[in-house]
Amino acid sequence: MYNSQNGKFCHPERQRRIPHFYARDSSPRQGGAQNDSISTDTNSTSMSHLSQFDPEIANAIESELIRQRQVLEMIPSENFTSEAVLEAMGSVLTNKYSEGYPGKRYYGGNEYIDQIENLARDRAKALFGVSHANVQSYSGSPANQAVCFGLVSPGDKIMGLHLFYGGHLTHGWNVNFSGVYYTSVQYVTGRDGYIDYDALAKQVSEEKPKLIFVGATAYPRKFDFSTLAQIAKSVDAYLVADISHIAGLVISEDHPSPVGHADVITTTTHKTLRGPRGAIILCNGESSEPLKAPPERSRKYLPTMIDRAVFPGLQGGPHNHQTAAIAVALKEAATPEFKEYGHQVMRNAKALAQALLDEGIALITGGTDNHLILADLTPLNIGGKQAQNVLDEVGITLNKNMIPFDTRKPFDPSGIRLGTPALTTRGFNEEDMRVIGKIIGEVLKDSTNETIKNKARDTVRELTEKHPLYPGLTVL
Template identity: 40%
Template sequence: MLESEQILDPTTRSIAEAGWDALTRNDPDLRALLDAEARYQTTTLSMVASAGVAAPSVLCANGTALSNVTAEGYPGARYHPGAVHFDEIETLAVERAKKVFGARYANVQPHSCSSANLAVLAALLPRGGRILALDLDSGGHLTHGASASVSGRYYDVANYGVEADGTLDHDTVLGRALEHRPDVIIAGASAYPRWIDFAQFRTVADRVGAYLLADISHIAGLVAAGLHPSPIDYAHITTTSTYKQLAGPRGGLILLGRDHRRTSPDGRTELWRLMQRAVFPGFQGTPDPSSIAAKARALAIASSGGFQATMKRVVDNAKALSDELLTLGYEVLTGGTDNHMVLVDVRTAGLTGIVAERALEECDILVNRNKIPGDSFPPSVGGGLRFGTNILAQRGMGTFEVRECAGIVHEVLSGIELKDATHYELKASLRDSARDRVSALCARFPLRFTYEETSPSEGLPRT
């Protein structure tokens, strides 16, 4: 009997079980690859700052019969029939997003934060409108006006940067704003380890009559947990991804606070309505119903005390990692961190970012290369490494274990024999030793979902 001809009890669990059984029998090659990936995530030490691990219930919600629903539009205003349950699920996701972030409007349909950013910019700006955003080499993001992005080709982009110590100076930002008179100022970064003062950014935006867009993709979990200042009532519009710190599915959110009823540039439309139109039909057709269900689940988890405890551990671990790397002699940008991220200039250690990344990956340690201020290397090489502690905290590791992680990283980086900017040698004995240490550490702290399945203190080892 063909898989499509099987008669199923129409419940989520039975469909999932039948699907896994069919995948196992009918496509063993794909099943083997999926199993290999699951094992790989369990046995590697991931310190990728842009990563988090979705809870099993989030993964389950993201693979349901909702994927069979086509429903352009919004709850109560669809362009297709059959959305009776999806309407309720999307409404639930919207209400949970508003609760978690203290927002007055939420759009849960963006397929990513990148698409959310592009939709917002298209709604606020004509082609050629001016953006002021953090320079890519200083930690900005592609969708904030980088030349490689459509945002850099459709709009007139000016940049602000960081100071010599790697931090933002709001007087400098104001000076750039007065010089360029942007229509939109973007506050947010993909590689900035300090707090972002959204109140100061709003002061600058008001001074020049610009809209303020806050992109909190990297720090959304800390914002939700009250461990980083929130932009919701300072920025006119806030965007975020729903994976990374929120540990949800791939996707994005658009959030509005007190300015949700402010009139848009055309003088006729309130901002919340403009955002609705910007996503659909402006930039997307049908939403992804299963992804929206998974967002609803992740947002419920993000409102729990266990999630807040995990985010606190993320911050504590990042500070411990930064301190240990400084002690080991590495140049840590800004001298430390306020969030989950630690940026290291590996040029001072005689390395390049790509060589350091590849050598660490060879030893089952995942850290990504990154351009840093004053970096002469192209993005494909980079002069820095970007560390993150999201997944270490999800594993239940504390500051003691994070210092152990730093020691393994140091052992590997110290043993690299650089050949040129992209080539190196690493002794097999060193690689095997590092792998053994990583394996033991991962076995002691297996991937877990402490903020979903336990109370704030349950399951978290003492350090």
């Protein structure tokens, strides 16, 4: 339920457990002043200029807003930002060019942009416990490209988890820049879906890569960063931890941190971190001197190597509206409420996994240690594409996905991938997850039964109405 007094997306009985970043808090401060840390406007927010000038775009945006409100968004890489983040993204900061870094710009008029970028960098460093943060990468893929550009040379050998076994395109996939400009060797999981660290250590010893990516888009278990660091050090390879999916869980301490183990850490800002589209690159080392090349490529000079790889190596001016929105999201992530959000994401994921198992759905690794679940639909005699489509029909959004040792093709694989970050943001809890797991199981086991699908649609509608999204927000 939406509480109009405090704006929280939760049932009153669950307010302790649900984050409050969508609140329009009108509670007075001492002296009667309003709390200006969160918007106090309780009227509807609209985009009147857009709707008047370009009704076609406005209608499309409004339709997407309605879609997000009315479906169960369960793609684990998606989330809902706060309205404060949305406001920063739609600000006048998009007008300003700012090539360079704070205090070292190639354009004038950047005193306030410098303030914003320094806030974002300082908040990232404090949250993750590192000495350097770059917040200019446009998204996760450019961030990983910058790391490769800064740390290794074309043709050098890199390693990453194979895409079909849960890895990411930028970790060495053959049609990606990382597999075209570098000599890529991929590692895989075992038959049980887990990374075999002994097998990986043997492969690394034989291949002797210069850089090793660790991180995934569809791996439901925790990473042993300490063991991975030992493996990388055995051949003096850089260890790069891509924590795009789990950054929020690292902050909430529901997943071990790679800090102190990985040489460089990359993350997007829009998954469990719940910010705008963007990325952060983290590392330790001597203070960055982005205007001059370091005397050598070494861990000592990682901050300078990273900064110079982002600009001027790959990008021009940063997107200042994005930087501001990242700063807002990082401030939100520093609150106790965000830690509770991370805990609830985990509780929800485990409850959902158990509900799916109870429905007879096979899960890769048998469950989850994080925010996502990878299901093998082979025993149900239904492909991932068909499953994605039929669940779309009833208002459940997830994605088809390859599973380890999949015998099917990527456009119609054997699995589906789903997760809990977005629904947790809306205030869903474990009981809701048990209901969702049950209806997913019922639909997938009898996907042509219209009675079952109609029942599922009714349940989805009840759940989304119980947990409203962006009350009062409109485009038209």
